Amino acid sequence: MLDPAELYRLETDVSRPDLPASTLIVSLGGLLDAGFTQKLMTDHILETCESEIVASFDVDQVLDYRGRRPVMTFSSDHMSHYEDPSILLHRVVDDEGTGFFVLTGPEPDYQWERFVEAVRQLVRMLGVRLVVSAHGIPMAVPHTRPVGMTRYASDRTLIPENDPVFGEVQIPASLENLLHLRLAESGTDTVGFGLHVPHYLAQTEFGDAAVAGLEAVHGVTGLAIPIVELAAQAGLNRADIAKQIEDNPEATQVVSGLEEQYDRFVQGRDRKSLLAAEMAELPSADEIGAQLEEFLREEAPGDESPESDNRYDGPDFLR
Known part of the structure; x- marks a missing residue:
């Protein structure tokens, strides 16, 4: 394996006393993100909380540009803009002044194990003790019922009220899930949430799933991430969905x-x-x-009284 430390660059001084934080939220997409659940959550966090970039990854080493071409802008007679892909580690501050990290960007196409090891190095360097992720998965459920979720964790005690819907199944791998596995093997706690998104909304925004995901993240981390604006947007989204289905x-x-x-x-x-x-x-x-x-x-031995022949004084539940 090539040196994982050469895959990322620190953008700030890691010796800063205010830099370490105990929680990392991972948002690297993957095979699917039904209802754009993870994207809605991540965009909301970075838009409503104070943040700074503390590390960036060398995407040239891990992305297949021809497999998913970045977007460029053509303006009349020249190329004016290129949306260069990036994988960034943000340090974010919640409403109570608690710091945490958010890792965002497209899922790497190559060098998964090296990328995971690079993240593990950053986790140790920055004092992270809990890694959390949430994304949408398409399910045969209606949007008019509460959003369900599949919970998973490195330690079952982290999800004490979990009531699994699935047993043991094989699923296509994602880097995010590999990260859960490898970090758990090295002793870091991880928790994941798969929000159940109606399959007919898998390719459109489903705000209710993002709200449920953010509430789940709050439940396991205690982070005071503002949710009012996201919930309001989800309400408008729900009304729009209802109107389209009614028609x-x-x-x-x-x-x-x-x-x-x-x-x-x-x-x-x-x-x-x-x-x-x-x-x-x-x-x-x-x-x-x-x-x-x-x-x-x-029952006395030799008791031959007529009453004893039909009498039963044992437990009521055996009558």
């Missing part, structure tokens, strides 16, 4: 079917939870055995 009978039918499917699924999970609670209230095998032993001890 399309076919879309209305699709959403109605997804609502019925979603509600049946939720009811099924509720029944499962209720059954689990009822089962938890039943006595254990040891408790049943102890009660039976107690009952047998109370």
Whole structure:
């Protein structure tokens, strides 16, 4: 492996006492970001919070320009602008003055392991203890129901109320997920959120997922990132989606079917939870055995009274 340290350049003095921070939010896209969830979140954070660039990566070494060509502007008779791609590490300050980092840019096409090692070096150098990411995944769910999410973490205690929807499945790899894996292997805590975006909105902005993602990030990090403006934009976005679907009978039918499917699924999970609670209230095998032993001890040997032939004084649940 080539030297990972040559893949990035520090833009500020890392010895500054105010530079270290415990949280890093990763926003490197990947195979998909349904509803532009991650982009909406990242843009909102960088637009509403004070920030500075502390490190930049050499994109020439890791991007396939012909695979996804950058945009240029042609003005009448000359080339006037080139949107050069960049992968940047920002230091951001939340509303309470707490610093954190945000890593943004296009997902590298090449040298994944070297890039991950470079990030790991920065994580150690800057005192990061928790790495978090959130993105949208398309699901057969309606936009009229609460946004669900798939949670994952290097340590299950970081997501204590997690109720998995999926079991073990194989998925296409992304650098972001590889980063979760490799950092966890080296002892850094990581948490990820996959926001469930209606599949029919996968290619358009879905503000509700971005709001849910930001709330999830706040829940695990405690960062005071302003959310009012993002929530307001999500409300306008929701109204626009509702209007477009209302004007399309076919879309209305699709959403109605997804609502019925979603509600049946939720009811099924509720029944499962209720059954689990009822089962938890039943006595254990040891408790049943102890009660039976107690009952047998109370039955005097040789008792042949007529009443004893049909009498049962054991546990009520065995009647």
